[in-house]
Amino acid sequence: MDTPLHEQLRIPVPSRYGPSEIDGHVLHPAGTPLAVLTIHPATATPERFYFSFAEAAAARGFIVLTYGLRGVGDRAEARAHRRVRMRDWMAEDMPAAAQWAATAFPDLPHVAMGHSIGGHALVQGYGGETLAGIVTVASHRASTRDIVSRSERLRVGLGLGGLGTLATRVLGYMPGRALGLGEDIPQAALFEWTRWLRLPEYFFDDPTLGAGARVARLATPVFAVGASDDPWADPVQIDELVDRLRLAPVTRRTFTPTELGVERIGHHGLLRRSLGQAAWPEILDWLETAASGPH
Template sequence: MGNNLSDTVTSTDLAISSRGGGQICGTVRVLSDADPRALVVIHPATAVPERLYSGFSDYLAEQGFAVVTYDYRGTGRSGTPKGNRTVRMRDWMDQDVPDVADWAAAQFPGLPRLAVGHSVGAHALALGSGVAGLEGVVSIASHAGVTATVRGMAERAKVWLILSAAGPLASKVLGYMPGSKLGLGEDFPAEAMLEWSRWSKLPGYFFDDPTMRAAERAASVTVPLLSVGFSDDPWATPQQIEAITEHLVAADVERRTYSPADFGVPAIGHMGFFRRGLREGLWPEAVEWLDARLETDKR
């Protein structure tokens, strides 16, 4: 189903059959009157609905990119959290992310391909999921989510309560994580919550889970990556962002940390990059970096 978002951008709904069962639903955006010059897939954060990415996706489409956004299974439009209760966080990373990347590549054959990952979406890319054929990756606020490293005593206590107590208990009782009621975004599958809870207690996050082979996988990634963080993000601190990027030993990694004052806004935090207030300030910097990857590919 297609509909005009504006005079220049058209959207089309997508539905992909997942290799793990169920469907992944999302949206494709393109210019209404011109062929796209490159493809960007936006891989979302945990418990974050696709609609958060709509403004940035419209902006990318206006710059000539074909843009794909979606919800992980058990979130948003991609099935109920209870109906997908056994979907783990690693399943989002190792199944949903490459499923969408492969589908998008098939829909736009011949186009240069890029990706933007937000939080866990960038975790997947850092572990090599969905990176085949990419010219570059922009990683937004992606960090090793260890509760003990959260900045600020009050925020750290809140995160501990949700990830180590209320969230796991509610997930076991209800069969899903009621994120909307516990102040953690949208509802999502129980097993994703329980796996997140386990990783949040490990000093090295999923790098300390031997079943993930995370260090080995990250070391094999060669795609250029721009890692973006924000000075007022209590979760994705520079140290915890580095706890991910330090494992990308074969990739060209550029690190940038911005502050709200850089763009005259009161806050950015963990979610703010994708809010429309940064359209004229921060978004062009991301597009400039993506464009530079395309120019590199031509040389």
């Protein structure tokens, strides 16, 4: 079977730092589309990581938009967007992608999936207010002190808050690849991330963000998905996030390695074809039901 064509595009981003753009791709189904799915990525995760899930979604009839966050990639990309913070990804990049999809396909229902910070943005209403449904994958209240594994807690503390912060100050970007923490990212994003990680309630404790009030206002149905062995977003911390959704109907699902027939899932595994493919039909079923509901 031929690999579906990912049509490349540039999405404009109105930004506090001046007009900018993000790279994206749109994938069309072979037949009549039933809905549009926008995939919002995780921190330090490249757009191409989501292509396999996008192809599975297109096979189910979705038009799928994928994109990359500003400053995520190699050192040149990270340095070029060194002032971009995590809140800018949520309040600027993600709404820009959602607006592009809404404008390009105005006559179809829209749903979205957010991985980690992508889910954080969606449940705060950034790009999610008019959606028929939202899937969050491994999105949680991300305080370092809540990481269950002591070794992982130390690795995160050193990689992000210790060595990572020092390297970022010296280099002018966060060297995620060199530290084994994903792609390189802007220094401002790293500094804001480490500050939030030290707060007991993560960004909910940042009074400049207003995250708690935003989450409480969201009314879009949410399917909150996670893995039982995720060292960062364990089921308890996912619950800590979605329990703040006062108006949105929430469905919770925790996948285990045993039921998927794999040894380990982790923080990214549910979206890897080699690990999470067995979970995709259930996720896509939920999205299809949400898209076909009343609008």
